[in-house]
Amino acid sequence: MEIKWGIxxxxxxxxxxxxxxxxxxxxxxxxxxxRRDAAKAKSYAERHGVPKWYSDAQQLIDDPEVNAVYVATPPDSHAFYATAAMRAGKPVYLEKPMVINELQAKELLETQQALGGKISIAHYRREQPYFKKVKELIAAHIGTPRIANLRYYQRPLAAEILQSSGMQWRLDPKQSGGGLFHDLAPHQIDLMCHFFGNMTYSKGIAHNQAKFYDATDAVSGQILFDNDVLFTGQWAFNVSQDLDVCEVVGSEGRVAFSVFSYQPIELVNKQGSQQFRFEPLPHVQQPMISAVVSYFRNIGSNPCSAQEGYKVMSVLDSFASNYS
Known part of the structure; x- marks a missing residue:
């Protein structure tokens, strides 16, 4: 079976x-x-060697040659397009965040179950060699994992970036769910769930400190996992430094890594200190898409299910639903 994609x-x-x-x-x-802008859709198709382009999503979904759909629109339209594709009998690869909030995620999950459709969520880092190595080190080289601490800081966005069309929807909670936190944190939260499994409890607080835009710009939260790992995360998008670090401390060692900057992974345990380096991938989603293709061809498991996407949305809401 060949998978013939429409985006x-x-x-x-x-x-x-x-x-x-x-x-x-x-x-x-x-x-x-x-793409709704027909000229941009045509340009993309010509530049990437794609034979067909549309300015209407339903026409793409109804195309008999298309047998799988990748939804890469802003999150507020994810549920609509994913549902339309599943109703047409076509499996869906859905960009993260899955939707804009936990309630919408629950509704989409229920729709998927009712229709019997396939959805994979684009939490693509879990399939990259860098994070597979992190998972291996946590599982086999630091004893029993106890604590995970994550800090992600960014300097304020420049005025011209704030005004760009690609950034404005990300900073509009109605379209994105909650600003830069909702754009970036799904990758980090999904990795924690991927590493540590089911959650017992999650809670946090969010606030708009700098007031540069309507969305939250500072978030702090905690998760207790069923295996007793305690995660603490802190995000700030209005500070004087950039920082991207996560450290997992176990009973016999620790692992430190980054989520976006791909700094060398550091392992410290009884055997000493080691570093593991990985070259950046030219197309960061390629390993994930390969796994999704296998799943859609019925020869592999789902690399990230709608149920797993729902868990991430529940954490995002528990951290940021009190936004003020």
Whole structure:
């Protein structure tokens, strides 16, 4: 079985991170793309060698050649397009965050279960070699994991970036769910769930400190996992330094790594200190898309289910639903 993809929403994220990968994976072909701006849809198709383009999403979904759909629009339309694709009998690869809040995630999960459709969520870091190594080190080289601490800080966005169209929807809670936190934290929270399993409890606090835009810009939260690991995370998008670090401390050692900057992974245990380096991937979603293709071809498991996406949304809401 060949997977013949149609992409709904060929914006910036699809130019390098994901779009080209669909053509590089065995049994995978990108046959159609859609964007509401017809000129931009046509341009994307011509630049990437895609035979068909549309300015109407339903036309792409109804295309008989398309047998799988990648939804890469802003999160407020994810549920609508995913549902339409599943109703047409086509499996869905859905960008993160899954939707804009926990309630909408629950509704989409229930819709998927009722329709019997397939959804994979694009928490693509879990399939990258860098994070597979982190998972291996946590599982086998630090004893029993006890504590996970994450800090992610950014300097305030420059005025011209704030005004860019690609950033404005991210900073609009109605479209994105909650600003830069909702854009970036899903990757980090998903990795914690991937590493440590089911959650017992999560709670946090969010606030708009700098008032540069309507969304929250500072978040702090904690998760207690069923295996007794306690996670603490802190995000700030209004401070004087950039920082991207997560440390997992166990009964016999620790692992330190980054989520976005791919700094060398550091392992410290009784055997001493080691570092593990990985080259950046040219198309960061390629390993995940390869796993999704196998799942859609019924020869592999789902690399990130809608149920797992729902868990991430529940954490985001528990951290930031009190936003003020």
């Amino acid at each position: 709904i929403g060929v914006g910036d994220v699809t130019e390098v991170k994901s779009g080209p990968a669909f053509q590089l994976i065995e049994h995978s072909h990108l046959v159609a793309v859609m």
